[in-house]
Amino acid sequence: MSPRCERCDGTLVPVVYGMPVDDEPYRRHERREIYFTGSCMGGPEPWWCWSCERFADPEPRPPRTLTMAGYQLSLLDEMRRTVPEAVLEPPAPYDDPPAHLREEAGRWNALESQKIEDLAAILGEPVSGGPSRHRFALPLWPGFWLEHTTMDTEVGGYVLDRRFVRRSGEPLRSTDELRPWSVLLPEAQAFFGWEETRMPNAYWHAIPFQLDGRRMEAWFVHDLLQHVSETAEGGTA
Structure with a gap:
């Protein structure tokens, strides 16, 4: 089922390289019968509503049933995939996650074009780390923030990357x-x-x-x- 626009309930089409992708409206645009009035945003790119002639978000957004525990496990899975030799074992239940937590981590990993407001609804309101930088406190890493850098668009801030920054403790001394x-x-x-x-x-x-x-x-x-x-x-x- 095609996503719908939250403003007019029109059908949304994906944006690729800054241009809406949809055969007939795109051809009408090329013939100058209708006009694409947006600008190239670069990735990640949202959706476009031809009825509103604006960038838009599909609804609903990622379900609010997701949890911080699942998000942490999705991070651990990413670390394990990247560095299989890592010897540090996380505490329970992450050392042997139950099936429902594994399923949720998979749903987190499958999400594309995450928005900072979606993360905030589940991880709690972030603190600012500067322009377009949002820091979340995660229980598994109490000495660090996980900082998300966003690209701000007219439909919200999309997460571009993330990195840990120190929250407490001392930097490397020996x-x-x-x-x-x-x-x-x-x-x-x-x-x-x-x-x-x-x-x-x-x-x-x-x-x-x-x-x-x-x-x-x-x-x-x-x-x-x-x-x-x-x-x-x-x-x-």
């Missing part, structure tokens, strides 16, 4: 503190003098470095350390 879930990538860069990675906006990084003459590799997901290991060949940033 190599003994290089433990999973304890160190942020910018802190390790400052401590070891690592150069900026080639893709700073990537959601994961594998950083090779040397420690006491040994070749090591540190893995970060959303800028939070997940795993440190010794390697014979080193890694890639």
Whole structure:
């Protein structure tokens, strides 16, 4: 069933590369019988209502039955997929999640073009981390905020990326503190003098470095350390 516009109940069409995709209205637009009056927004891109000639959101938005527990598990699943060797075991029930929680985490992972207002309805109102930056406190990571960067549009703020930032505690002060879930990538860069990675906006990084003459590799997901290991060949940033 096609999504409907919340303003006029008209059928919505997806937006691709800034242009509504729908065969007949698009051809009418090309013939200049009707006009697309929006502007190219870049990704993520919402929907378009030809009746209103405005960007629009499909209704309903993601269900409010989703929970913070499911969101946390979806993050853990992402970390495990990226760094299968990670040794840190989360507390119950995340160490052996029940079926309903696994199902919910899958629903979180399947959501596309999340809006910050959808997250706030479930995770609680965020605190501001600056322009278009919204920080949520999650119980599994009490020493950190999970900060979401958004792109603001006329139909709300869409989440572009997310990263952990320190909420409490001290940055890395010695190599003994290089433990999973304890160190942020910018802190390790400052401590070891690592150069900026080639893709700073990537959601994961594998950083090779040397420690006491040994070749090591540190893995970060959303800028939070997940795993440190010794390697014979080193890694890639």
